[in-house]
Amino acid sequence: MSIEWTAAREAAWQAGRSTACAAEVVPLAEADGRTLAEPLLALTDLPAFPTSSIDGWAVRGAGPWRPVGRVLAGGTAEPLSADNTCVEIATGAMVPDGADALIRVEDSTRDASGLVSGQPRPVPDWRMPGEEATKGEELLPVGTPVDPAVVGMAATCGYDAVRVTPAVRAALLVFGDELLTSGAPGDGRVRDSLGPQVPAWLRRCGARITPDAAVGPVEDTLDAHVDAIRQAMRTADLVCTTGGTMRGPVDHLHPAIAALGGEYVIDTVAVRPGFPMLLARLPGPDGRARLLAGLPGNPQSAVIALVTLVQPFLAGRHGRSLPRPARVTTTAAVHGRRGDTHLALAALDPDRGTATPVGHVGSAMLRGLANADGFLVVAPHTEAAAGDALPFLPLPLLAGERPARPAGGE
Numbered sequence: 088m089s090i091e092w093t094a095a096r097e098a099a100w101q102a103g104r105s106t107a108c109a110a111e112v113v114p115l116a117e118a119d120g121r122t123l124a125e126p127l128l129a130l131t132d133l134p135a136f137p138t139s140s141i142d143g144w145a146v147r148g149a150g151p152w153r154p155v156g157r158v159l160a161g162g163t164a165e166p167l168s169a170d171n172t173c174v175e176i177a178t179g180a181m182v183p184d185g186a187d188a189l190i191r192v193e194d195s196t197r198d199a200s201g202l203v204s205g206q207p208r209p210v211p212d213w214r215m216p217g218e219e220a221t222k223g224e225e226l227l228p229v230g231t232p233v234d235p236a237v238v239g240m241a242a243t244c245g246y247d248a249v250r251v252t253p254a255v256r257a258a259l260l261v262f263g264d265e266l267l268t269s270g271a272p273g274d275g276r277v278r279d280s281l282g283p284q285v286p287a288w289l290r291r292c293g294a295r296i297t298p299d300a301a302v303g304p305v306e307d308t309l310d311a312h313v314d315a316i317r318q319a320m321r322t323a324d325l326v327c328t329t330g331g332t333m334r335g336p337v338d339h340l341h342p343a344i345a346a347l348g349g350e351y352v353i354d355t356v357a358v359r360p361g362f363p364m365l366l367a368r369l370p371g372p373d374g375r376a377r378l379l380a381g382l383p384g385n386p387q388s389a390v391i392a393l394v395t396l397v398q399p400f401l402a403g404r405h406g407r408s409l410p411r412p413a414r415v416t417t418t419a420a421v422h423g424r425r426g427d428t429h430l431a432l433a434a435l436d437p438d439r440g441t442a443t444p445v446g447h448v449g450s451a452m453l454r455g456l457a458n459a460d461g462f463l464v465v466a467p468h469t470e471a472a473a474g475d476a477l478p479f480l481p482l483p484l485l486a487g488e489r490p491a492r493p494a495g496g497e
């Protein structure tokens with residue numbers, strides 16, 4: 088039942104695409120971070136009218152010119168109807184009909200009687216309608232992530248609101264009676280390191296999760312698991328769970344999926360670490376399907392499941408393309424993991440286009456993850472030597488969050 092890693096990412100993305108639902112309209116002030124559900128069109132020509140790029144004079148005919156008025160940004164310009172006349176013009180103002188040149192104030196002089204003389208620059212100092220875009224032109228396609236520049240572009244075009252893909256509400260259920268939620272580990276107990284970090288990864292992948300939607304530890308009984316999943320499905324479109332993906336004495340995830348009438352989209356992936364990850368479709372209380380992503384309990388494995396299943400699912404759901412690993416040169420050998428894909432934590436040097444594997448990369452460890460920028464991808468049945476080009480899957484971090492630094496090794 089195990090599926091190859093690249094096929095798993097594709098299948099998770101397809102699962103997102105096939106569950107995409109009706110778009111919503113949000114005001115521009117709330118659009119940052121969303122995804123366009125319809126193309127951004129030029130609602131008018133841009134500029135919408137001939138626009139002066141300078142402070143100076145709009146002139147008609149041969150000089151010297153007699154000033155007959157003034158046009159400021161925001162005003163409409165009267166036509167300049169007589170030769171040898173001009174109007175004073177401000178940057179951003181509409182160029183009057185009839186004007187045949189603009190002269191910068193610093194390129195002009197005025198005589199005692201107030202007549203203006205001067206030379207226009209060889210390249211006209213005004214912008215013509217349609218220079219940036221023509222009315223109806225598609226400026227950005229469906230699936231474009233809305234960032235500050237996109238918000239600005241939409242405002243320039245005249246949009247007050249944009250149609251975006253609906254928010255995906257996520258919930259997190261942390262399983263494991265051995266987990267402490269405060270204080271230092273010891274006496275057989277470990278700190279829950281997934282409850283605090285998974286919501287933050289989910290947000291960076293485009294899901295919405297409120298603090299009360301992260302619940303745990305959920306008691307290690309089947310009933311408690313079923314109840315917690317059922318409760319989470321009331322409000323969440325995507326339920327992530329951590330732990331319990333194997334078939335140990337207190338691993339209740341698979342029986343809970345069965346009890347809730349779920350069906351697997353993906354049940355284990357041929358990747359190391361992280362292979363017991365899963366994606367299942369469950370009927371929600373309103374009859375609409377919910378997605379459940381089962382992240383393995385080992386903390387690094389859980390993050391690998393996030394980038395393998397959850398990030399592609401959310402990309403598909405939002406109509407975004409599947410993030411494709413770029414190729415970099417590994418500075419050190421990376422072992423293959425036989426028939427499984429090996430995801431090896433590495434620190435990127437973007438200037439050199441290299442990545443260096445980091446140390447402390449056991450699946451139970453987070454130290455390597457906290458010092459890496461992403462994963463080198465070693466294909467099944469291959470070994471990588473220093474100098475080989477390998478795909479590199481970046482962690483879903485925001486720009487500038489983790490400046491790539493020279494890799495530290497151990």
Ligand SMILES: Nc1nc2c(c(=O)[nH]1)N[C@H]1C(S)=C(S)[C@@H](COP(=O)(O)OP(=O)(O)OC[C@H]3O[C@@H](n4cnc5c(N)ncnc54)[C@H](O)[C@@H]3O)O[C@H]1N2
Nearest residue numbers: 263278279280281282330331332333338363383384385388
């Ligand atoms: N007989 C086998 N046992 C295991 C195998 C195997 O192939 N055969 N694979 C191992 C691998 S690989 C993984 S990954 C884990 C996955 O197990 P589960 O998803 O069922 O996770 P748990 O058993 O609940 O926990 C595993 C491990 O992770 C720690 N953990 C769990 N949750 C958290 C958390 N929120 N924060 C910090 N640490 C957490 C937990 O204490 C365990 O040490 O199965 C292996 N076993």
Ligand code: MOO
Nearest residue numbers: 360361362388450
């Ligand atoms: O695959 Mo486990 O997910 O190596 O730790």
